[in-house]
Amino acid sequence: MAASISADRILRELADLWAATGQEHDEDGSGVLRACSMTLIVLAEEGDDMEALGETIAALMPEYPARTILVRLGGTGAPALAERVYSQCWMPFGQRRQICCERIEITASAASLADLPSLLPPLAAPDLPVLLWWRSARLLGTPEYRKLAAIADKAIVDSSGLEDQKAALPMLVQMAQGEAILGDLSWTLLTRWREMLSGVFESRECQARLPDISNVAVGFAGVRPPVFAWYMGAWVANALSDAGVHAYLTWQPRRELTGRALRVDLTGGDFHVSLERHDDRLSVEAGCLSHFTNLPQPTDYLLMSEELGIVRRDPVFERTLATAARLAAASIT
Amino acid sequence: MPLENPFQDPLRFERRMPECAIVIFGASGDLTKRKLIPALYRLAFDRRLAAGFAVIGVSRTPLGDDGFRDKMREAVRSFSEDTKFDEDVWNAFARGLFYVAGDAGDPALFVRLGQKLAEIEKERQTGGNVLFYLSLQPSQYAAAALGLGGAGLGKGNGWRRLVVEKPFGRDLASARELSGQIHQVFDESDVYRIDHYLGKETVQNILAMRFGNGIFEPLWNRRYVNHVQITAAESIGVEGRGAYYQEAGALADMIQNHLLQVMATIAMEPTASFRAASVRDERSKLLRSIRPMTPDEIRVNAVPGQYGPARVGGEDLPGFRQEPGVKRQSPTDTYAAATFFVENWRWAGVPFYMRTGKRLPKRVTEIAVQFNPAPLTLFHGGAEGTPNLLILRIQPEEGISLKFLSKRPGAAFELRPVSMDFNYGSSFGERSPSAYETLLLDAIIGDATLYTRQDMVEASWAVVEPIQNVWRETAFDFPNYAAGTWGPAASEQMLARRGHAWRAP
Numbered sequence: 001m002a003a004s005i006s007a008d009r010i011l012r013e014l015a016d017l018w019a020a021t022g023q024e025h026d027e028d029g030s031g032v033l034r035a036c037s038m039t040l041i042v043l044a045e046e047g048d049d050m051e052a053l054g055e056t057i058a059a060l061m062p063e064y065p066a067r068t069i070l071v072r073l074g075g076t077g078a079p080a081l082a083e084r085v086y087s088q089c090w091m092p093f094g095q096r097r098q099i100c101c102e103r104i105e106i107t108a109s110a111a112s113l114a115d116l117p118s119l120l121p122p123l124a125a126p127d128l129p130v131l132l133w134w135r136s137a138r139l140l141g142t143p144e145y146r147k148l149a150a151i152a153d154k155a156i157v158d159s160s161g162l163e164d165q166k167a168a169l170p171m172l173v174q175m176a177q178g179e180a181i182l183g184d185l186s187w188t189l190l191t192r193w194r195e196m197l198s199g200v201f202e203s204r205e206c207q208a209r210l211p212d213i214s215n216v217a218v219g220f221a222g223v224r225p226p227v228f229a230w231y232m233g234a235w236v237a238n239a240l241s242d243a244g245v246h247a248y249l250t251w252q253p254r255r256e257l258t259g260r261a262l263r264v265d266l267t268g269g270d271f272h273v274s275l276e277r278h279d280d281r282l283s284v285e286a287g288c289l290s291h292f293t294n295l296p297q298p299t300d301y302l303l304m305s306e307e308l309g310i311v312r313r314d315p316v317f318e319r320t321l322a323t324a325a326r327l328a329a330a331s332i333t
Numbered sequence: 334m335p336l337e338n339p340f341q342d343p344l345r346f347e348r349r350m351p352e353c354a355i356v357i358f359g360a361s362g363d364l365t366k367r368k369l370i371p372a373l374y375r376l377a378f379d380r381r382l383a384a385g386f387a388v389i390g391v392s393r394t395p396l397g398d399d400g401f402r403d404k405m406r407e408a409v410r411s412f413s414e415d416t417k418f419d420e421d422v423w424n425a426f427a428r429g430l431f432y433v434a435g436d437a438g439d440p441a442l443f444v445r446l447g448q449k450l451a452e453i454e455k456e457r458q459t460g461g462n463v464l465f466y467l468s469l470q471p472s473q474y475a476a477a478a479l480g481l482g483g484a485g486l487g488k489g490n491g492w493r494r495l496v497v498e499k500p501f502g503r504d505l506a507s508a509r510e511l512s513g514q515i516h517q518v519f520d521e522s523d524v525y526r527i528d529h530y531l532g533k534e535t536v537q538n539i540l541a542m543r544f545g546n547g548i549f550e551p552l553w554n555r556r557y558v559n560h561v562q563i564t565a566a567e568s569i570g571v572e573g574r575g576a577y578y579q580e581a582g583a584l585a586d587m588i589q590n591h592l593l594q595v596m597a598t599i600a601m602e603p604t605a606s607f608r609a610a611s612v613r614d615e616r617s618k619l620l621r622s623i624r625p626m627t628p629d630e631i632r633v634n635a636v637p638g639q640y641g642p643a644r645v646g647g648e649d650l651p652g653f654r655q656e657p658g659v660k661r662q663s664p665t666d667t668y669a670a671a672t673f674f675v676e677n678w679r680w681a682g683v684p685f686y687m688r689t690g691k692r693l694p695k696r697v698t699e700i701a702v703q704f705n706p707a708p709l710t711l712f713h714g715g716a717e718g719t720p721n722l723l724i725l726r727i728q729p730e731e732g733i734s735l736k737f738l739s740k741r742p743g744a745a746f747e748l749r750p751v752s753m754d755f756n757y758g759s760s761f762g763e764r765s766p767s768a769y770e771t772l773l774l775d776a777i778i779g780d781a782t783l784y785t786r787q788d789m790v791e792a793s794w795a796v797v798e799p800i801q802n803v804w805r806e807t808a809f810d811f812p813n814y815a816a817g818t819w820g821p822a823a824s825e826q827m828l829a830r831r832g833h834a835w836r837a838p
Contacts (some may be wrong), residue, residue: 202350284384
């Protein structure tokens, strides 16, 4: 690997790539369409499953066509950088013309991490938002993170990879105060759960029972609550508090749960609402009504697909994060 | 009691769905099986329905709740093309399906329906909200609405809304009469006249394109637009609906509703807000600005057609008069083309050409906005003079194309037309909801933006009725186009008189 790479050279290679792709498709008369709605910078660790990551990025492209800059961190020792450019094309169903996006892959040694904040901005597609998908738990919250996040409009992290989930919350609060909007996939995975719980209280009858709620229990797998369980509890507490209801909140380890599954119970008197995952479905029990709905397992693709669609501040998340950090700090769990 | 749901998160959640019951009249019909129930199942699958939700099918066929559930299960399995059938989701959805047998003309039906609704409101917590959907023969609309009123079902604990399928009347007088009957029970604000074209993503995208961007609107007027062509072509024939179709015809079946609504969307003035009333006001104003034609104008600006037999792609296709259920001398138009003019400052003098037909060479719906050519011819060599075109494709490949001239690479200064495409399906790979999913959700939420209002229906009939009258009094030499062609020669001549030609989509 070389010690340095030039943004100009990468951009020239990109231009050559498009010329070649255009010629190739001109020969069969089908043409090629270049699509770009954002720059997506993906920072991946050496140990990341690159094949799976490549598939996730490819799956995201039809929905969010982007100039993707995949940064692979690897190797210690001297500063070293390498790059290659290529395109990713797909044929929309029933059509003759391919749609193509461009991908730049940069391999950087740990010592070259400091060079990235100056290298990446000129590579971003002009006039379009820049989103950073930060997959390294190890470097989360470090100065390197802060410098790279500063060049993005939004930084998407996954706090579930952090060792100490309780300690992650104050760090996330600090990260949310940076220039870039913060997104956390631990929050994203709760959207469908939250939506179903909210749906219960679209019913006037259930809404009338809100003041009865005295206990909220968030069940999780494992010994200590993961960040998403803190989020869920904090979000419910905030919503109830907005309705003038102050319920007793507990986080409970539950043996029957595995992975990122949850169980949420809101109870009070004879009123009971519960949400629980059963394989690929979410069951909701609310009083006499029960409801089953499709809930696919949260994959990187599904979570990122939601986060890439939101390039503005998320006030509900920011408030939840602040509450979760406060509750965690006050908790002995 | 709190007035708002404190759990709402509008940034991330789909639109809020209130609890409600949907009563479908005509529950044994094709529309229920093919479109309505699959659309509702898809909404359930996507977590879009409230927990307090129920569907009550109403039809003459004797059937119980379980029988109805079984039939609808088969319908969902057969017609939910892009949705996985999930046993648990279906079972939860099916628990909210009920059935009442009876005739829309029988007052006893509405008494039974009222009892069923009361039970369901309690059992399923539907909050007293009811959406009545008339998927009946048009002749039964008034009876159903008045029957609901007679049983006191037009009012209740929650809201009551009525969705009416097209056609809304056979002419201006019958449309007004029907509205009058419906208004005896439902306020106009609670009547949702469905036009599934307006529910299509790409028709809605016309509004986004026009009013969400700054670059198109300055060109959107008589100074820059030469003419507009709206085409809705079908390659199929009447497909077993001959008996119905020969009573309607292309003009009433397509132009009176779908295509005039599309034209209104293309040509309306910018709205002050995106509220239903503002958008519908502007659409209505535009429709009222279309100049009704005199009989003499109609003879040169409107062309009917009827397809005759032909051999296409190795297959012998029957003519319209040879289709089952069609009279041998039927004068029905299976093709209609017309030139409309909008009398306002923006569009005065700009022809809006419209054509629709069955058994045309391909299935395509599109709007082509042709701009005036450049004022000076600077370049020579063939392509100059080719007009700029903005094509808004509604189906099958939804998207927008802009055609313009570019220099051919090389030493010579030659121009060639190139196309800049935005493909809706591939640029955003998300599954587009079906028109019925969108429209059902809108009706449940109470958003009437994509529904037509009485004044819009009347304005459309005011444009179409004079054409109907002239055509009714004229003996045309049908068939006048062969199946698999782009319609009668008179249609080409209609454009040629103004120096224009239909584009081949």
